[in-house]
Amino acid sequence: MRSLAPQREETAMHDHRTLGRELDLFDTDPLIGSGLPYWLPDGATVRHTLEEYVRDVERRAGYHHVYSPxxxxxxxxxxxGHWTHYSDDMFPPMDVGSDQVVLRPSLCPHHAxxxxxxxxxxxxxxxRIAELGGMYRSELSGVLGGLTRVRSIHxxxxxxxxTPDQVADEATAALDLIRRAHTAMGITPVRHRLSLPAPGGKYVDDPDLWRRSTALLTEVLDRSGLPYETAEGEAAFYGPKIDVQIADRAGRQTTLSTVQVDLHQPQRFDLHHIGPDGARHRPVMxxxxxxxxxxxxxxxxxxxHGGAFPAWLAPTQIAVLPVTPDQHDHARALVRRCADLGxxxxxxxxxxGTLGARIRQARLVPYQAVLGAREVGDDHLALRLRDGRRLDPAPADQVLAHVKDLVGAHRTDLW
Incomplete structure (x- = not known):
């Protein structure tokens, strides 16, 4: 029987809790509390870049961005319905004058x-209303870990x-956005799941609501041609979900992206629009x-990625490595040229350190620009790629313009 030790060692090496700290991406402190990580500069860069990418994708797809408390x-x-069906996962209310206020467990009531x-x-x-916002879940200490189970979630x-007849098109478009984002991030989902309620769970007690919302999502999945499985007990308390599942190196599955149909909250908040007939109609959420x-x-x-992020997400995209201090002035100018290009x-x-040691230190950086006397004299770059390839020297402006194009296209290949 093949030993599982190497597989366990590889899994441990790529555990984000270990690697994220080694790469100075995030950390925690007992004085802040369990499940409340803070982001270090390189991790904040990855996060900010990812957030800006998503906002741009949403804006192009016709979403309007908002902020809510x-x-x-x-x-x-x-x-x-959260207080009835979800209060076990919420933080206790705080007394503020004559009111009780709660840290929100989700954003949907505010958007309603x-x-x-x-x-x-x-x-x-x-x-289409979008927000990249904070919410808070009262997770038990025993399940908290790294960035995957936290109490402060963004x-x-x-x-x-x-309208009901727009649901299929809108949900299908959402699945298309998810596919595009996963491709740019270099993520391959392991399966799609139609998450349904289970008998006896804390779900809204309205069989007709569940029948209609499940039929809508089933139509979306069938239209998309995606293979999927049903899973009882995984629905939101107010409606069914399409869950896009990912797996870590140990094979543990989690949900990353979702599409949900909600007929419950539009009813609870008495949401309506005026139809072509002049009457009030209830929207689907x-x-x-x-x-x-x-x-x-x-x-x-x-x-x-083991810390070797796609170039567009990498905290440092180009490592500029002068061979000797004589090339420092040119190297500093090259860094500024890169910054001007974004x-x-x-x-x-x-x-x-030696050049070899500094190259090894920058092993996770997508592009390494080694500057010797010849490169400085000709204003050329001979890039080393993270995957080991070495490119022929070319004019610096031409090389940087190509890197900018690759990054701007959110490509996962290096050249």
Missing amino acids: VLGKRELYEIS LIFRARPRSHRDLPL LNDAHVFC IHRSIIGSVERAVAHLIEQ LRAHLSDARR
Whole structure:
């Protein structure tokens, strides 16, 4: 029988909890608390880049971005159903004057109020509202770990308010956005799951609601041609979900991205729009997350790539390595040229180790630009790629322009 020890060692090496700290991406402190990681500069760069990518994808797809508070009155979550069905996972309410306020466990009640705040016509639909916002879950200490199970979550969340006959198109479009993002991130889902309620669970007691919302999501999955499995007991308390499952190197599956159909909260908040007939009509609320929580997405990226992120996500995209201190001035100017192009470059000081040692130190950087006297004299670059390839010298402006194009296209290949 083949020994499992090498596989366990490889899994441990790529565990994001270990690797993320070794690479100075994130850390924790007992004075901040369990399940509340903080982001170090390189990790913050990865996170910010990922967030900006998602916002741009959403903007191009017709989403309107909003901000909403991380607190809400307890009454808000009583109306939404969270207090009845989800309070075990919420932090206790805080007394503020005569009110009780709660750290929100999700963003959807706030977005329902944003929809309700203005008169809506059928001409406004579908209305796509997106936010990358904080929410809080009272997770038990025993299940907390790294970035995958945390108490402070920043979710790439969006809610589409639409008519019933728009649901299939909107949910299918959401799945397309998820596929595009996963391709750019270098992520391959292991399966798609239609998550349904289970008997006796804490679900909204409305069989007709579940029948109609499940039929809508089943139509979406059948139309997409994606193979999927059903899973009882994995639905949200208010409706069924399409869950896009990923797996870590140990084979453990988690949900990264979701598409959900909700007929419950539009009813609870009395959401309506005026139809072509002049009458009030109830919209459907689609919950949709392209990359799920930023924390879980980055955790998976760390493990998936072993810290060697796609170039567009890498904290440092170009390592500039002068052979001797004589090339430092040119190297500093090259770093500034990279910054002007929107590229993240770092100068490796020739006084801090041999060239070979500095190349090894920059092994996870996608592009290494070694500058000797010839490169400085000709203003050429002969890039070393992270995968071991060495490119022929070419004019620096031409090389940097190509790297910029690759990064801007969110490619996963290096050249």
